[in-house]
Amino acid sequence: MTGMSTPRSTSDPLSPASPASLTSSLLRARPYRFATLAATVDNPDPGHKDQYGSSSVPIYQTATFKGMGGQYDYSRSGNPTRSHLEHHIAKISNARHAFAVTSGMGALDVIFRLLKPGDEIIAGNDLYGGSNRLIGYLKEHGGITTHHVDTTDPETLLPLLKDESHKIAMVLLESPTNPLLQIADLEEIARLTKRYRPEAIVVVDNTMMSPYLCRPLELGCDIVYDSGTKYLSGHHDLMAGLICCDRDEIAKGIAFTINSIGNGLSPFDSFLLLRGVKTLSLRIDKQQANTILIAQYLDRLGFKVNYPGLASHRGKAVHDRIASGPGAVLSFETGDVALSERIVASTRLWGISVSFGCINSLISMPCLMSHASIDPAVRAARNLPEDLIRLCVGIEDPADLIDDLEAALLEAGAVRTVDEASTAARGERLNLERIGVGRADDLSKGLAGLGLDGTESAPGVCRPKVETIMTSAPGKVILFGEHAVVHGVTAIAGAIDLRCYCLAEARADGLISLVLPDMAYSQTWDPANLPWDKVAPFPPPLSAVLKSGPKGDVVPDQELLTLLANQYISHEAGQNLKAVQSAQAFLYLYMHVASVTGLRPSQTNTIRAGLPVSAGLGSSAAFSVSVASALLYSHGVLPVPGQQSPATPHSVESEHAHLVNSWAFVAEKVLHGNPSGVDNTVSSLGGAIAYRRAISGRQEQSLKILKGFDEVPFLITDTKVPRDTKTLVAGVARRKLEEPDTIIPLLDSIQRISDQAEQVLSAAGAHSRSEQVATLARLVEQNHSHLVSLGVSHPALETVRNKTRDQPWGLATKLTGAGGGGCAVSVVPDGFSNDSLLSLRSALADIGFETYSTSVGGRGYGVLVPPAAGSADEQVESAEGGVEANAIPGRKRFEEAPAEDLARWAESAGVWACA
Ligand code: PLP
Numbered sequence: 005m006t007g008m009s010t011p012r013s014t015s016d017p018l019s020p021a022s023p024a025s026l027t028s029s030l031l032r033a034r035p036y037r038f039a040t041l042a043a044t045v046d047n048p049d050p051g052h053k054d055q056y057g058s059s060s061v062p063i064y065q066t067a068t069f070k071g072m073g074g075q076y077d078y079s080r081s082g083n084p085t086r087s088h089l090e091h092h093i094a095k096i097s098n099a100r101h102a103f104a105v106t107s108g109m110g111a112l113d114v115i116f117r118l119l120k121p122g123d124e125i126i127a128g129n130d131l132y133g134g135s136n137r138l139i140g141y142l143k144e145h146g147g148i149t150t151h152h153v154d155t156t157d158p159e160t161l162l163p164l165l166k167d168e169s170h171k172i173a174m175v176l177l178e179s180p181t182n183p184l185l186q187i188a189d190l191e192e193i194a195r196l197t198k199r200y201r202p203e204a205i206v207v208v209d210n211t212m213m214s215p216y217l218c219r220p221l222e223l224g225c226d227i228v229y230d231s232g233t234k235y236l237s238g239h240h241d242l243m244a245g246l247i248c249c250d251r252d253e254i255a256k257g258i259a260f261t262i263n264s265i266g267n268g269l270s271p272f273d274s275f276l277l278l279r280g281v282k283t284l285s286l287r288i289d290k291q292q293a294n295t296i297l298i299a300q301y302l303d304r305l306g307f308k309v310n311y312p313g314l315a316s317h318r319g320k321a322v323h324d325r326i327a328s329g330p331g332a333v334l335s336f337e338t339g340d341v342a343l344s345e346r347i348v349a350s351t352r353l354w355g356i357s358v359s360f361g362c363i364n365s366l367i368s369m370p371c372l373m374s375h376a377s378i379d380p381a382v383r384a385a386r387n388l389p390e391d392l393i394r395l396c397v398g399i400e401d402p403a404d405l406i407d408d409l410e411a412a413l414l415e416a417g418a419v420r421t422v423d424e425a426s427t428a429a430r431g432e433r434l435n436l437e438r439i440g441v442g443r444a445d446d447l448s449k450g451l452a453g454l455g456l457d458g459t460e461s462a463p464g465v466c467r468p469k470v471e472t473i474m475t476s477a478p479g480k481v482i483l484f485g486e487h488a489v490v491h492g493v494t495a496i497a498g499a500i501d502l503r504c505y506c507l508a509e510a511r512a513d514g515l516i517s518l519v520l521p522d523m524a525y526s527q528t529w530d531p532a533n534l535p536w537d538k539v540a541p542f543p544p545p546l547s548a549v550l551k552s553g554p555k556g557d558v559v560p561d562q563e564l565l566t567l568l569a570n571q572y573i574s575h576e577a578g579q580n581l582k583a584v585q586s587a588q589a590f591l592y593l594y595m596h597v598a599s600v601t602g603l604r605p606s607q608t609n610t611i612r613a614g615l616p617v618s619a620g621l622g623s624s625a626a627f628s629v630s631v632a633s634a635l636l637y638s639h640g641v642l643p644v645p646g647q648q649s650p651a652t653p654h655s656v657e658s659e660h661a662h663l664v665n666s667w668a669f670v671a672e673k674v675l676h677g678n679p680s681g682v683d684n685t686v687s688s689l690g691g692a693i694a695y696r697r698a699i700s701g702r703q704e705q706s707l708k709i710l711k712g713f714d715e716v717p718f719l720i721t722d723t724k725v726p727r728d729t730k731t732l733v734a735g736v737a738r739r740k741l742e743e744p745d746t747i748i749p750l751l752d753s754i755q756r757i758s759d760q761a762e763q764v765l766s767a768a769g770a771h772s773r774s775e776q777v778a779t780l781a782r783l784v785e786q787n788h789s790h791l792v793s794l795g796v797s798h799p800a801l802e803t804v805r806n807k808t809r810d811q812p813w814g815l816a817t818k819l820t821g822a823g824g825g826g827c828a829v830s831v832v833p834d835g836f837s838n839d840s841l842l843s844l845r846s847a848l849a850d851i852g853f854e855t856y857s858t859s860v861g862g863r864g865y866g867v868l869v870p871p872a873a874g875s876a877d878e879q880v881e882s883a884e885g886g887v888e889a890n891a892i893p894g895r896k897r898f899e900e901a902p903a904e905d906l907a908r909w910a911e912s913a914g915v916w917a918c919a
Contacts, residue, residue, distance in 0.1 A: 038216055039285040041096050045278060048091035049075070061088045063275045081263050085271040089278045093236075096281065097215040098222055099248035101255035103262055104269035104277070108211060108231025109134050111245030115207055115227055117261045118254065121147035123173035126164050128155040128188060130181040130388075132209065133375050140742055155179070155188035156319060158196055165200035172201050177225075178209045179218075180323065182360075183335045183370040183394040184387075185310040187319025190326050194224035205254065211235075211361075216285050218327040221250055232269075234361025235332075237280040238287050242273045287363055287399055291332035294365075294405060295397040299334050301406055305419060306438045308337040333360050335370070335394045338418055340557050344369055344391040346416035353400065353408035360396030365405055368394050372700050390678075410434065439543060465531050468605035469640030471510040474868040474898075476503045476910060477629035477668075479615040480622035480686040481720065481820045481829050481860060483780070484787050485758045487736050487794055488751045489680070492699040494758035496710070496765070497682050498692035498860040500720070502615035504626035505906060506634040507898060509608050517608040518590050521899050522617075525583035527574055529591065531604040534572065538564045539599045549600050550641060553666030556681065560592065560674050568592060582617060586624075589674040590631055593667065597635045605639055610899060614906035616854070619722050620729075620821025625683030628671035629865045633664045637867060645917040646869040653917045656867065661919035664688050664865055681707075690864025690919050694762045710765040713776055715859035717832040719808070719815070719841065722854040723800035725825025732796050732822045739795065750790050757783050757790075765861075774834065781816035781831040788818035796823030804828040804853060813844045829860075864919030871914065 036044070045061060047053070054062065064084045069076040076082050086104055094102035105111050112135055119125070119142075127139065129152040142148040151170075153160040155177055164170050175197050179188040194206045207227045208220040214235040220228045230236055232244030249255055262268050269277070292313075299311040312323040313330030323330065338344045348356060354367035358374045368374060371390045397405065413419045419436040478499040485495030511517070519526040540561055542549045568588050569575075575584045590609065598604050611630065617623045636642040642660050645653045665688035672679045682695045691711055698705035740747040764771055764779045771779070788805065791797055801819045808815040808830045815830040832841065845855045901909045910916070 038096065042216070042284045043282045045088060045092050045282065046095070048087050061085055061275060061278055063271050065271050079271065080266040080268060083268070083271050083274070085278075086269055086274040089269070089274040089281075092278060092281060093215075093246050094248060096284070097228065097246075097248040098219050099228070100250045100252070101248065101258075103247045103255075103258055104232070104274055105245045105247065105262060105267045106269055106273075107243045108209075108229065108233060108245040109138065110267045111229040111231075111247045112138060112209070114247060114258055114261045114265075114267070115229060116142060116146075116148075118205065118257050119146070119148050119173055122171055123148050124164075124171050125150040125174045125176055126161055126172055127152055127176040128178055128181060129153060130155075130184055130186055131176070131178055132182055132211075135176070135178075135209065137741075140738070144742060150176075155193065156186050158189050158192045161193060161196060162200075165196060172204050174204060175206045176209070177207070178212070179326070180212050180312055180319075180331065180333075182212055182333065183310075183375070183392060185312060185317070185333065185335060187312060187317075187323045189322045190218075190220050190225055191223040194220075194226075198224065212331055212333060213327055214284060214288065214361075215248075216288050217329045217331060220326075221248060223326055226251060227254060231361075232277055233359065235284060235288060236361075237277050238283065238361060238363055239280060240359065240362040240364075242276050242280075244269050244273055244277050288329070288332060290399045291363075291397050292329050294399070294402040295332045295334055295395075296330070297402045298395060298397060298406060298409065301409075302334075302336050305413075305436060310335045332397045333394065334397070335392050337389050338391050338393065339559050341391045342557065343416055343418055344393050345372075347412050347418055348393060350412035350415040351408055352411075353404060354395070354412075360394075362396070363399045365398035365400055366396040368396075370394050410436070465514045465604050465606055467512075468508065468510045468607050468638040469603070470508075470638045470644055472508070472870075473634055473637045473644065474505065474507045474910075474913070475630050475633040475637065475865060476505045476868075476916070477626045477633065477687045477865040478503050478622075478690065478863065479626045480683055481718070481827075482620075482682075483692070483820070483829070483860065484761050484783060485754055486819075486821055486823070487733065487791065487796060488754040488758075489682075489695065489697060490733055490737065491740060491751050492697060492703055493751050493755045494694050494696045494762065495682065496692060496694050496758055496761045497686045499686050499690045499862055499864060500615070500621065500718070500858045500860055501715075501862045501907070502621065502720075502856055502858055503866075503907065503910070504614065504623065504630045505612045505898070505910060506630035507610045508634040508638040509610075510638075511606050511608055514606045516594065516604075516606060518587055519608060519610040519899075520583050520586060520612075521610065522613050522903060523580040523583035523586075525580060525587070527587055529572065531598075531606070534591075534595060535564070535567055536595065536599070538567060539595050540564075542596075542600060546600055551663070553663045554596070554670055556666065556669060558670060558673075560670065565592065565674060585675055586611075586627060589628065589671040592674050593628075593631060593671045594635060596670065597639050597641065597667065601639050601641060603639055607638060609634060612898065612901075612903070612906055614903055614910075615856070616722050616827075618726070619724075620727065620826040621720065622683040622687060624675050625668065625672055625687040628668040628675065628684055629664060629687040632667035632671060633865050633867060636664060636667060644870060645867060646915075653869065654915065656865070656917050656919050658689075658919065661688050661690075661864055664919075686864075688865050688919060690862060692765055692861050694758065694766075708762070708766070710762065712766045712769070713764075713861055714773070715862045716777060716780065717834075717836070718858055718860045719830040719832055719844065720820075720856040720858055721804045721808075721817075721828045721830070721848055722856070723798070723804060723825055723827065724852070724854060725798055725800045727822050727825040729822040729824075732824045736794050736796065747794070750793055754787060754790050757787050777831060777833050781833070784816040784818045784829070784831055791819055791823055798823060798825050800825060800853075801828050803851065804848065807848060807851065808844065813840060815844070832857075863916075866916040866918035868910070868913055869915045869917050 067079050089104050090102045105114060127150050139150045151164055164172060177188050177190055179190055190208055197204050197206050205227060206225040208225045210218055210220055210228045211231040211234050227249045230246045232246050247258055296313045299309050299314055303309045303314055311334035312320050348367050348369055351367050354365050357366045370392055417439060419438050422435045422437050479502050480497050480499055483496045483498055485493050489495035515528050515530055517528040568591055573584055573587045613623055615621050615623050637644055645656060665685055668684040668688055669681055672684050680697060686693055691709060694708040694710055696706045761783050764776050797819055805817045808817040817828050817830040820827050820829045848855050897909055
């Protein structure tokens with residue numbers, strides 16, 4: 005153990021000249037600055053001179069030492085080469101004690117052994133993946149729980165620090181985090197911890213900074229550790245971990261553990277590391293200077309860059325206070341996973357590798373590499389963008405690094421050149437612009453090509469192309485594969501005949517309104533005041549967007565969403581949050597459809613839900629699909645059925661359903677961030693689908709439409725128990741990591757269930773109707789029991805299951821969706837009498853549940869066909885008693901009808917053309 009007191013280093017500039025007689029001694033009294041300290045290795049034991057005066061520390065490659073009572077006896081307990089290193093690390097870290105072990109994770113393991121069962125840790129929610137893994141182990145085997153909080157806001161620790169019922173013994177921090185480069189105020193968190201929990205130990209993983217840029221002990225923290233594998237060694241040729249602290253009792257505990265378990269660093273690695281540390285400041289100065297240039301370059305191109313060296317970084321002020329430089333790691337988002345993969349694959353100088361801190365520059369996609377061990381669901385819950393690219397910058401010439409990156413961006417199609425000839429001829433860096441956020445003239449070119457740039461269509465407020473239109477879209481149930489789908493298993497989902505309805509009506513005052521009567525919400529906007537300049541144009545050609553809709557990989561623009569939420573969507577206390585989010589999705593969709601057509605129709609959209617909201621029945625997808633279709637018809641993008649041909653159609657073209665689906669997916673992304681696309685696809689197309697998500701390196705996304713069956717009656721029971729889908733999904737993901745032997749066979753078994761369901765629902769004619777229904781009932785039973793084993797059922801769901809299984813009903817029932825509450829579905833065989841159904845529904849109602857008798861596998865989105873011109877239906881009484889042309893019958897009743905009567909009202913309103 006090393007216990008050297010070292011002078012505090014300083015970087016004060018030289019003071020003005022002193023009287024000549026004093027100058028020399030004053031200058032000698034000044035403490036050395038960091039670069040000098042790092043380059044100068046002292047002997048930890050000044051009394052012992054090397055017998056040959058070697059200028060580099062010798063490698064004492066020995067396990068044992070002869071004699072009794074000497075300073076060293078056995079290398080597990082201590083070794084002179086390691087002592088030199090530990091002394092040196094203590095000196096540059098401004099610490100009283102330092103220890104060298106075999107890896108960064110080894111260091112954290114030693115630190116965790118200061119805890120005892122029952123202790124609790126507060127840790128960041130964006131920790132290095134390996135630290136999370138060890139925390140999971142501690143919980144399982146050591147009885148030590150960890151509370152993850154958002155450490156970018158010190159206040160988030162207060163409830164835990166103040167609540168005495170928690171045995172908080174440690175606070176574990178990283179700043180900046182990897183790979184999101186988020187900043188934790190180490191100083192403030194240490195202060196708060198000392199105030200409320202003087203006995204707790206504040207631990208900092210300082211790997212991203214190294215002692216050159218940040219010395220957390222000086223900020224009041226108790227222990228700091230580094231993965232020496234990174235900057236301290238600098239050459240990716242060894243693994244090491246370093247631990248520093250000031251407090252003697254902590255040092256004693258650490259020394260005891262290292263000696264007991266024997267993970268002290270070997271003599272050879274200690275020698276190598278000592279050599280690396282001498283050039284630490286030199287390397288980081290160069291790496292950091294390069295990184296600043298690269299961050300500015302990417303920022304200028306319009307990428308979202310995470311780097312505390314940029315003025316726009318949220319945590320910059322805090323970081324500048326606690327550290328002396330932004331470091332040499334940055335990450336940036338491209339908005340498209342496939343594009344990021346192409347960029348990474350197209351670089352030549354940048355090595356594709358995990359880790360960082362090396363003198364060579366590295367590029368990686370954390371979600372595919374260093375953080376791939378974290379389940380995708382957990383990554384999503386932590387807001388780790390799948391398209392994120394991390395750059396760990398080395399000491400090469402920055403011009404070469406930028407050239408190589410630029411070539412990769414061009415090759416991958418992330419940017420394109422502007423005025424290439426002139427800039428290249430002048431020998432300047434190419435003038436580039438990002439593809440996908442191109443210049444405004446692309447839009448006008450696109451519109452001109454479509455004949456949409458004439459007088460009537462010039463961007464500006466107008467009447468909708470269609471005065472009044474009503475659309476509807478179904479909700480869905482997941483029949484099989486919920487939860488397992490997150491891990492790559494096929495899920496089967498089917499449309500139900502509970503629907504959402506959207507009525508879009510022209511208005512004359514130039515305004516746009518959204519009315520959600522079921523949520524007592526309405527809002528009106530003046531289109532002239534909306535932030536149109538913030539709507540990024542779609543990549544050309546716009547004719548493709550008009551025909552097929554936005555591509556599936558289009559991600560909503562977070563900046564615009566935030567702007568809409570903050571300045572354009574009213575959000576008063578007590579207002580339904582779902583309504584506020586729906587308004588945001590509506591406005592986002594409206595503005596984007598308008599940005600393609602160039603029209604800003606003045607209209608009122610009234611939307612009603614004939615299905616329960618937040619019950620896992622796809623109400624938000626039904627909302628998105630009904631709104632998207634209403635906008636596409638009223639803005640003239642889709643032709644209204646029945647207007648081209650005199651015959652009244654009963655179905656819409658499948659191309660139209662796909663177009664509606666791709667726009668609805670945009671709204672779904674606004675509402676949910678990163679949805680699978682299953683709900684909107686089922687809602688748009690109807691029937692059922694088999695869906696598998698993409699798992700990188702293992703399987704591509706697949707989506708198969710199942711057409712081999714007629715609607716099957718189902719009873720849906722809403723337990724009304726609210727669910728927390730994210731937590732349930734994350735719980736299964738965590739169990740999969742912690743208990744793979746239990747969870748993976750369950751997932752395999754669910755895959756077999758989905759395979760059988762897919763087969764029976766797609767092979768038309770191969771199975772009789774009664775066989776199909778009997779197979780579904782059997783699979784429903786099996787899948788539910790697996791969901792119980794995954795731990796996502798709920799007592800209320802089990803009550804529903806038991807009741808429906810009771811005689812005389814005997815139905816097969818499973819939970820649907822995330823579980824933990826929400827809904828259950830029961831297969832109703834064809835011979836099941838109406839009386840039995842009524843008696844079962846009333847038995848369920850008696851115990852407080854709400855039921856819906858529905859069918860699965862029916863129609864997709866629909867549009868109410870307007871009455872033919874001149875027909876009697878065309879003349880409809882308006883609210884004021886006058887006559888409206890081409891209106892929807894009983895418009896008033898639509899707004900006021902009880903939700904359960906909406907379907908009946910819609911059927912009586914006229915002929916629907918459906919997908
Ligand atoms: N801490 C951080 C921030 C890391 O990035 C790593 C490794 O990538 C570690 C700790 C673990 O270090 P080691 O790989 O040396 O065990």
